[in-house]
Amino acid sequence: MRLFFINREDEKRLMLNFSVPAGDLLFREDDPADCAYLVEEGWVEIYTERTGWRQSLSLIGPGEIFGEMGVIDGSPRTATAVAAEDCKLLRITVDQFQALLGRSEPFHAELLVKLVARFREAQRAWMDGSLLPRQESSAMGPGYSMLARHRDLACALDRGEIVPYLQPIVDLTTGRWRGFEALARWQSPVSGLRSPCDFLPLAERTGLIRRIDLHIAERVMRAIGSIGGTAPPYININFSAWHFKDDRLLPNIRDLLEKTGLDAHRMRVELTETLMLDDPNRALRIMSDLEAIGIKLALDDFGTGYSSLSVLHRMPIHVLKIDRTLVTGVLAEGRPRSVMRSLISLSRELGMEIVIEGVEDTETATILEQLGCNVGQGFLFAKPMPMDQAIAAWKAMTPLLSNG
Known part of the structure; x- marks a missing residue:
């Protein structure tokens, strides 16, 4: 007797290495960012939707990482990821990613966070068709020190x-x-x-x-x-x-x-x-x-x-x-x-x-x-x-x- 059920989405989250058939959803825009992925085989499409209009942002292939921005800065997903064809992925947890960042110099880690923030602003402005926002000064962290x-x-x-x-x-x-x-x-x-x-x-x-x-x-x-x-x-x-x-x-x-x-x-x-x-x-x-x-x-x-x-x-x-x-x-x-x-x-x-x-x-x-x-x-x-x-x-x- 099966005492519990694990759906496909939960199964993906429990495994570090897993296969994904073409068309499978990996995460949606505005989902919490709990991990990043490394593509071992196949291709993944990253896209966003605005009022029924779908805009493809990139195709991610073998050797590339995606979903890392939310892991770095703790923000929700800003795009949707779906398997463009049958894929093999390696899941990188938040803890693993943060541990790797923790071994880097404070300046490098802080710079990475700031670059992600700037990229998000540029992406948002491009999708909305607005001017690039003026960058506000942020607190100077350990990297600046x-x-x-x-x-x-x-x-x-x-x-x-x-x-x-x-x-x-x-x-x-x-x-x-x-x-x-x-x-x-x-x-x-x-x-x-x-x-x-x-x-x-x-x-x-x-x-x-x-x-x-x-x-x-x-x-x-x-x-x-x-x-x-x-x-x-x-x-x-x-x-x-x-x-x-x-x-x-x-x-x-x-x-x-x-x-x-x-x-x-x-x-x-x-x-x-x-x-x-x-x-x-x-x-x-x-x-x-x-x-x-x-x-x-x-x-x-x-x-x-x-x-x-x-x-x-x-x-x-x-x-x-x-x-x-x-x-x-x-x-x-x-x-x-x-x-x-x-x-x-x-x-x-x-x-x-x-x-x-x-x-x-x-x-x-x-x-x-x-x-x-x-x-x-x-x-x-x-x-x-x-x-x-x-x-x-x-x-x-x-x-x-x-x-x-």
């Missing part, structure tokens, strides 16, 4: 407000500074010194990080290159994954080396594990090219990802920077200390230098040295400081080794 912040950051970069800070990398045995890591700070005349988390995520999302990286790199390479002596410092410089997307990292670094006069052997390029996993073949090629001109490659934040070990045996990595999260707990015997001991041993077997990040107390530094790690970085030794201050401190500590 991101665009304005991007503009402010770009202007700050042009004004020289994005400045390099240096944090020393230290020999745990002797306490002597070996080199520095270059970091970006925003020295705003309005809000004061701003930390990287205030502006670098935005720069990463918009691609402005490329300009920031090259700006910081040129300034620190020029300054570090001016320090001579028998044991001059090296400089670690972070480069975003954006530089790998257009294959400009190697030529840009070549240009910087020539412009600043820094010896390539005194430069270390810090890269993230994510960059290497996204496109391993391209990453390997570019890293090998950098290694060939004498630059050392450092894997930053090791221990924060899921596939770090798979990266170590494939990529030409010279320096392993252990993230501060793995330092927690090494003061006592247990798993954290065992993990650290194993990583130090592994790095030795692979011929890699190991640098521990986030060293903040003498007890931790002592344990790390006992475990076999000779190099560290953290607030115990020094916080990131303005570049001129860091270089002055270097020269004061090594007067006989520096001719600068």
Whole structure:
């Protein structure tokens, strides 16, 4: 016995993939927009009716999406859709569509909504035979906010407000500074010194990080290159994954080396594990090219990802920077200390230098040295400081080794 019935319209709504015979109605004008459709086979006609007059708007074929406007802006259907011939369709629910929009940049999502609104107004005016309406200003949403912040950051970069800070990398045995890591700070005349988390995520999302990286790199390479002596410092410089997307990292670094006069052997390029996993073949090629001109490659934040070990045996990595999260707990015997001991041993077997990040107390530094790690970085030794201050401190500590 059948306890309930499902009509054809309800059946379509319950299935993601379904077939539609020619002439079947998919939705009517003014219906609520609860989904969009992708045409896999066949054709769908989109039309509207005004006082008994039917106006065909378009024929939608394989690979095309229709019904998406109402899903984007939440408005009712502005036209009717019917199968012009036997079709196979894929239904895209509101939740699925909104999830995809949610992964896009706020500016792009907001722009899409505004474009849909303008298209609706133009379509309505065309159907009614009236003039195009004047567009009223709408509320500025998160997309506008991101665009304005991007503009402010770009202007700050042009004004020289994005400045390099240096944090020393230290020999745990002797306490002597070996080199520095270059970091970006925003020295705003309005809000004061701003930390990287205030502006670098935005720069990463918009691609402005490329300009920031090259700006910081040129300034620190020029300054570090001016320090001579028998044991001059090296400089670690972070480069975003954006530089790998257009294959400009190697030529840009070549240009910087020539412009600043820094010896390539005194430069270390810090890269993230994510960059290497996204496109391993391209990453390997570019890293090998950098290694060939004498630059050392450092894997930053090791221990924060899921596939770090798979990266170590494939990529030409010279320096392993252990993230501060793995330092927690090494003061006592247990798993954290065992993990650290194993990583130090592994790095030795692979011929890699190991640098521990986030060293903040003498007890931790002592344990790390006992475990076999000779190099560290953290607030115990020094916080990131303005570049001129860091270089002055270097020269004061090594007067006989520096001719600068």
